[in-house]
Amino acid sequence: MPKQTFFNLPAEKRERITQVALDEFSNNSYHRSSINRIVENANISKGSFYQYFSNKKDLYRYLIDKAGEEKIKFLQKEIVDYDKLEFFPFLRKLFLAGIKFNQSSPYYDKLVDRIYRSESEQFKEEIIGESKYKSNDFLIGYVKKAREQGELKEELNPEMIAFLITELSVSIVDYYFKMKDPTEDLEGMMEIVDDMLEILKSGISEDNS
Amino acid sequence: MPKQTFFNLPAEKRERITQVALDEFSNNSYHRSSINRIVENANISKGSFYQYFSNKKDLYRYLIDKAGEEKIKFLQKEIVDYDKLEFFPFLRKLFLAGIKFNQSSPYYDKLVDRIYRSESEQFKEEIIGESKYKSNDFLIGYVKKAREQGELKEELNPEMIAFLITELSVSIVDYYFKMKDPTEDLEGMMEIVDDMLEILKSGISEDNS
Amino acid sequence: MPKQTFFNLPAEKRERITQVALDEFSNNSYHRSSINRIVENANISKGSFYQYFSNKKDLYRYLIDKAGEEKIKFLQKEIVDYDKLEFFPFLRKLFLAGIKFNQSSPYYDKLVDRIYRSESEQFKEEIIGESKYKSNDFLIGYVKKAREQGELKEELNPEMIAFLITELSVSIVDYYFKMKDPTEDLEGMMEIVDDMLEILKSGISEDNS
Amino acid sequence: MPKQTFFNLPAEKRERITQVALDEFSNNSYHRSSINRIVENANISKGSFYQYFSNKKDLYRYLIDKAGEEKIKFLQKEIVDYDKLEFFPFLRKLFLAGIKFNQSSPYYDKLVDRIYRSESEQFKEEIIGESKYKSNDFLIGYVKKAREQGELKEELNPEMIAFLITELSVSIVDYYFKMKDPTEDLEGMMEIVDDMLEILKSGISEDNS
DNA sequence: AATGAATGAGCCTTCATTCAT
DNA sequence: CATGAATGAAGGCTCATTCAT
Numbered sequence: 001m002p003k004q005t006f007f008n009l010p011a012e013k014r015e016r017i018t019q020v021a022l023d024e025f026s027n028n029s030y031h032r033s034s035i036n037r038i039v040e041n042a043n044i045s046k047g048s049f050y051q052y053f054s055n056k057k058d059l060y061r062y063l064i065d066k067a068g069e070e071k072i073k074f075l076q077k078e079i080v081d082y083d084k085l086e087f088f089p090f091l092r093k094l095f096l097a098g099i100k101f102n103q104s105s106p107y108y109d110k111l112v113d114r115i116y117r118s119e120s121e122q123f124k125e126e127i128i129g130e131s132k133y134k135s136n137d138f139l140i141g142y143v144k145k146a147r148e149q150g151e152l153k154e155e156l157n158p159e160m161i162a163f164l165i166t167e168l169s170v171s172i173v174d175y176y177f178k179m180k181d182p183t184e185d186l187e188g189m190m191e192i193v194d195d196m197l198e199i200l201k202s203g204i205s206e207d208n209s
Numbered sequence: 210m211p212k213q214t215f216f217n218l219p220a221e222k223r224e225r226i227t228q229v230a231l232d233e234f235s236n237n238s239y240h241r242s243s244i245n246r247i248v249e250n251a252n253i254s255k256g257s258f259y260q261y262f263s264n265k266k267d268l269y270r271y272l273i274d275k276a277g278e279e280k281i282k283f284l285q286k287e288i289v290d291y292d293k294l295e296f297f298p299f300l301r302k303l304f305l306a307g308i309k310f311n312q313s314s315p316y317y318d319k320l321v322d323r324i325y326r327s328e329s330e331q332f333k334e335e336i337i338g339e340s341k342y343k344s345n346d347f348l349i350g351y352v353k354k355a356r357e358q359g360e361l362k363e364e365l366n367p368e369m370i371a372f373l374i375t376e377l378s379v380s381i382v383d384y385y386f387k388m389k390d391p392t393e394d395l396e397g398m399m400e401i402v403d404d405m406l407e408i409l410k411s412g413i414s415e416d417n418s
Numbered sequence: 419m420p421k422q423t424f425f426n427l428p429a430e431k432r433e434r435i436t437q438v439a440l441d442e443f444s445n446n447s448y449h450r451s452s453i454n455r456i457v458e459n460a461n462i463s464k465g466s467f468y469q470y471f472s473n474k475k476d477l478y479r480y481l482i483d484k485a486g487e488e489k490i491k492f493l494q495k496e497i498v499d500y501d502k503l504e505f506f507p508f509l510r511k512l513f514l515a516g517i518k519f520n521q522s523s524p525y526y527d528k529l530v531d532r533i534y535r536s537e538s539e540q541f542k543e544e545i546i547g548e549s550k551y552k553s554n555d556f557l558i559g560y561v562k563k564a565r566e567q568g569e570l571k572e573e574l575n576p577e578m579i580a581f582l583i584t585e586l587s588v589s590i591v592d593y594y595f596k597m598k599d600p601t602e603d604l605e606g607m608m609e610i611v612d613d614m615l616e617i618l619k620s621g622i623s624e625d626n627s
Numbered sequence: 628m629p630k631q632t633f634f635n636l637p638a639e640k641r642e643r644i645t646q647v648a649l650d651e652f653s654n655n656s657y658h659r660s661s662i663n664r665i666v667e668n669a670n671i672s673k674g675s676f677y678q679y680f681s682n683k684k685d686l687y688r689y690l691i692d693k694a695g696e697e698k699i700k701f702l703q704k705e706i707v708d709y710d711k712l713e714f715f716p717f718l719r720k721l722f723l724a725g726i727k728f729n730q731s732s733p734y735y736d737k738l739v740d741r742i743y744r745s746e747s748e749q750f751k752e753e754i755i756g757e758s759k760y761k762s763n764d765f766l767i768g769y770v771k772k773a774r775e776q777g778e779l780k781e782e783l784n785p786e787m788i789a790f791l792i793t794e795l796s797v798s799i800v801d802y803y804f805k806m807k808d809p810t811e812d813l814e815g816m817m818e819i820v821d822d823m824l825e826i827l828k829s830g831i832s833e834d835n836s
Numbered sequence: 837a838a839t840g841a842a843t844g845a846g847c848c849t850t851c852a853t854t855c856a857t
Numbered sequence: 858c859a860t861g862a863a864t865g866a867a868g869g870c871t872c873a874t875t876c877a878t
Contacts, residue, residue, distance in 0.1 A: 005858070008858085009858095027329075029238045029240060029241065031237075031238065031240065031241040032238070032240045032241070034850080034851070034852090035851080035852060035853085036850075036851070036852080044859090044860095045859065045860045045861060046852095046853085046854095046860080046861060046862090047854090047855085047858095047859060047860045047861060047862095048858080048859055048860070048861095050852095050853070050854080051858070051859075051860095055852075055853075056852065056853090117326035119238075120236055120237070155404075156404060156408070157404065160384065160401065160404060160405070163380070163384050164377075164380070164405070164408070167376060167377070167380040168373075168376070171372070171373070171376040175369070175372055192369065195365060195366065195369060196369075196373070198412075199365070199373070199409075199412035199413055200408075200412060201412075202411045202412045202413075203407075203408035203409060203410075203411045203412035204408055204411075214840075214841070217840085217841085218841085240868095243867080243868070243869090244868080244869060244870085245867070245868070245869085253842085253843095254842060254843050254844065255843085255844075255869090255870080256841095256842065256843050256844065256845095256871085256872085257841070257842055257843070258870095259869095259870065259871075260840085260841070260842080261841095264869075264870075265869065265870090423861070423862070426861085426862085427862085445747055446658075446747070447656045447658065447659070447746075449656065449658065449659045449847095450656065450658040450659070452846080452847075452848090453847080453848060453849090454846075454847075454848085462863085462864095463863060463864050463865065464848095464849085464864085464865075464866095465850090465851085465862095465863065465864045465865065465866095466862070466863055466864070467849095468848095468849065468850075469861085469862065469863080470862095473848075473849075474848065474849090531744075535744035538654075574822060574826070575822070578802065578819065578822060578823075581798070581802055582795075582798070582823070582826070585794060585795070585798040586791075586794070589790070589791070589794040593787065593790050610784075610787065613782075613783060613784065613787060614787075614791070616830075617783070617791070617827075617830035617831055618826075618830060619830075620829045620830045620831075621825075621826035621827060621828075621829045621830035622826055622829075632837070635837085636837095661871080661872070661873090662872080662873060662874085663871075663872070663873080671838090671839095672838065672839045672840055673839080673840060673841090673873095673874085673875095674837095674838060674839045674840060674841095674875090674876085675837080675838055675839070675840095677873095677874070677875080678837070678838075678839095682873075682874075683873065683874090
């Protein structure tokens with residue numbers, strides 16, 4: 001956790017630092033990211049930095065946490081009444097909201113992707129282990145509920161389904177941005193999402209039999 | 210490509226270096242990996258290193274290439290007569306073979322995963338661009354053939370399917386080794402593979418309609 | 419340009435570093451000069467060095483610039499009313515002042531000689547290109563003026579004359595310090611200067627015809 | 628001196644090595660020149676190199692010596708009956724021959740220039756001190772003779788005149804190649820040479836008074 | 837006579853962190 | 858709260874030379 005001094009800062013300064021750090025960590029691996037560059041770009045002194053954060057890892061953890069927070073806040077705003085939706089319409093909303101979030105705050109997604117996919121297992125544990133935003137928990141609950149309500153095949157393992165969905169939601173974004181100009185609107189994206197959802201639906205829904 | 214001097218080395222030494230380097234690069238990002246550590250662990254002098262490889266990237270590229278080579282060699286040995294198999298049985302063999310390879314040479318998979326998932330697009334291109342082992346090409350061809358033979362839904366985009374399968378094949382290994390002791394035998398694994406395949410099959414095969 | 423941190427240093431330290439660097443670069447070619455030696459002799463840490471200068475070239479450029487600055491400052495102090503002098507008396511003053519400068523700050527002259535005479539044309543351009551102390555411009559102007567006032571033969575190319583004078587002014591110093599003990603006073607020197615000037619005068623002045 | 632083994636080599640190989648080394652040393656300062664590059668470009672093994680030359684300096688000295696030898700050989704071929712010429716016609720021939728030599732063997736001139744102008748005095752002494760081709764000796768003798776024959780002003784110091792001429796002969800080449808395309812023929816050059824000679828003549832010849 | 841693997845010192849540069857003010 | 862000078866370890870890489878074969 002950043003030190004209290006950081007939170008005492010005027011909002012403008014605090015956000016400037018956050019933004020610059022986000023930029024650095026989302027474009028470089030943890031070890032390659034440079035405090036030197038951060039303080040320079042944020043226009044603060046080295047000494048100040050160490051008065052806000054106890055060390056590099058402290059800042060990093062803060063950003064990772066904030067990324068989770070922001071994403072959840074965003075998703076909750078996008079998917080109102082999500083507990084009244086059926087599973088697949090919900091999933092569709094979830095995917096689209098995920099893509100929208102990525103478009104509006106690409107740094108956060110990059111940051112999180114980076115740690116999930118590229119840092120060593122040990123390092124990941126060290127950083128995320130203490131965070132409360134372990135993304136999957138929420139989804140597993142939702143899958144379980146859907147299965148209980150007969151929307152999903154009984155024989156499938158909910159953990160596995162949740163895992164599969166998470167992977168697909170990341171993959172779909174990768175796939176999309178590998179092919180398209182990210183500033184484009186969402187039409188092309190929806191097509192892919194719908195294809196992917198159709199496959200998933202045929203694959204895991206009960207009605208399918 | 211490593212210099213000729215590297216290939217002139219006694220096999221034992223050459224393999225020792227390869228092994229140590231593999232260990233280093235599969236456990237650290239490219240930039241974080243250290244030549245210093247490699248030469249120390251491999252018990253060679255820094256000067257020698259640069260007589261074998263022209264630079265860090267040279268060694269890295271060599272390993273990435275070798276990983277592709279080894280994996281293909283392994284898969285070809287595992288999946289004989291693969292062109293006589295139907296699509297889903299083939300896929301099953303492919304997944305299992307992939308897992309087996311990971312078990313026998315976990316470093317190579319980690320290495321390749323790392324670059325595919327975590328290094329910057331530009332860096333990836335720089336390293337893999339010149340390699341002949343671009344994994345997806347082979348799979349896309351195979352998917353197209355399956356679709357022509359009526360095994361897959363016509364409306365689905367082969368590139369997307371291939372992409373999906375590749376992602377799943379990686380995910381499945383992640384999932385498995387996150388849950389199980391990797392030295393265990395394959396029984397538990399097969400269950401998961403079969404679940405996943407069942408989903409895929411329901412999702413993309415033609416007979417399903 | 420050195421970083422601000424360098425100029426914030428206590429004068430003693432700043433001058434110590436400058437002096438040590440000057441010593442290093444004036445006795446070795448650019449590439450042969452060693453930052454390691456500089457920091458060691460100046461008794462600063464390597465890390466500090468890079469807080470003062472962005473890199474080796476930065477320091478080097480600073481010295482070259484400073485050499486130009488110092489020389490011009492010195493010459494202006496020595497040759498007051500230089501625009502009221504006739505050409506050859508002026509030249510005599512210039513030569514003598516040059517020698518005096520060399521005696522009082524031999525490092526600067528050595529430094530500048532070194533780059534003018536020995537580094538590759540491309541490197542020279544890279545370093546001096548951006549400097550405002552391109553020595554010849556001033557002299558060419560002065561030669562042109564002298565020619566217009568009928569002091570020099572009309573048929574001679576001013577650029578060539580300026581070039582010739584510059585070369586001679588360097589040569590004369592070389593010659594002198596090759597023969598004499600540099601701590602001696604200037605008497606012997608004046609003889610040589612006068613001989614050289616006499617030759618030049620006979621060679622290029624108009625009254626000569 | 629190179630070891631006997633070097634001279635036992637087939638001429639082709641010996642010349643190849645010489646050429647490559649010349650290329651390296653004339654384009655880089657002594658310390659920057661690389662044995663590694665030389666053996667690579669000359670296609671010989673590291674071990675062989677050290678069987679031909681006892682070390683880097685040995686090779687370097689050999690080249691410097693050879694440069695002197697070649698230049699003298701060339702000049703002697705160009706300026707036949709030079710002892711029957713008067714001083715200024717001789718000087719003109721000398722300058723032109725110098726330029727021609729530079730055009731035909733630019734590497735040698737670059738090599739010699741480099742050591743004369745850029746290496747430290749101590750290093751120069753170490754290399755050239757032992758050489759028999761100290762260029763000036765020959766010229767001083769010639770100047771003395773000219774003075775005795777009344778061609779030059781009595782009051783001028785022959786050493787100084789010889790020094791001056793040497794400097795000019797180098798400067799003139801610098802000046803020319805800074806302005807012109809070196810592949811051009813000699814017409815433009817002759818003009819400059821003649822201007823320069825005219826200055827010199829007015830400056831130092833006796834008839835001038 | 838020829839080879840080429842081995843070596844360690846040295847190169848310039850970047851880094852996260854400390855601490856006195 | 859803010860500052861920024863100081864630091865030494867570590868980074869990748871090049872070098873001339875030796876020596877066993």
